[in-house]
Amino acid sequence: EVQLVESGGGFVQPGGSLRLSCVASGFAFRTYAMNWVRQSPGKGPEWISYISSTSTTIYYADSVQGRFTISRDNAKNSLYLQMNTLRVEDTAMYYCARKYDFSVAGLAIDSWGQGALVTVSS
């Protein structure tokens, strides 16, 4: 069974930093591209970052470019999101999300973690 388990969320003041982790199990993590997707309360999901299986290709949403850094450690089956200079508007549930490894699905997401809540407030 595919499992994605996020950790590292919490409460932080504006300007602060947090590092989210996602541990994967039940599949060959090293062969899958991964994403981070966030969702603010009452809003739709917002994609924020993508990393290819070998970390050679990385993309960010404009809203986090220059402040957030995605990375992975395939030996540890882990995905990370380093979040710096946090803003109130970064408050959201953050999901680790696996890209569907099926060419006809394009960039669809087939598995999601349970999420890590990040609250940015003074």
Next chain:
Amino acid sequence: DVQMTQSPSSVSASVGDRVTITCRASHGISTWLAWYQQKPGRAPKLLIYASSSLQGGVPSRFSGSGSGTDFTLTISSLQPEDFATYYCQQANSFPLAFGGGTKVEIK
């Protein structure tokens, strides 16, 4: 960047009703379109990919269609477990984008 617009934002329906949700892309995305279902407190769940392909384990009452800029998700006979919020997502290019959601509520 491709923006996604869903309508309606909410719909009230009864068990057994046919429900149709529409999604429009700001630019053509061929059939690179996915649909997700989300229940309160849960992560989204993939229902349909490539506009019309049913993900494994998803009931056949769900169907999708469309290409280019206009897409639809249809639930042929609404069941109690289908009351949820539905999102479309363009799966064509980065940045990925989701629609604003359609909440299917009990009438």
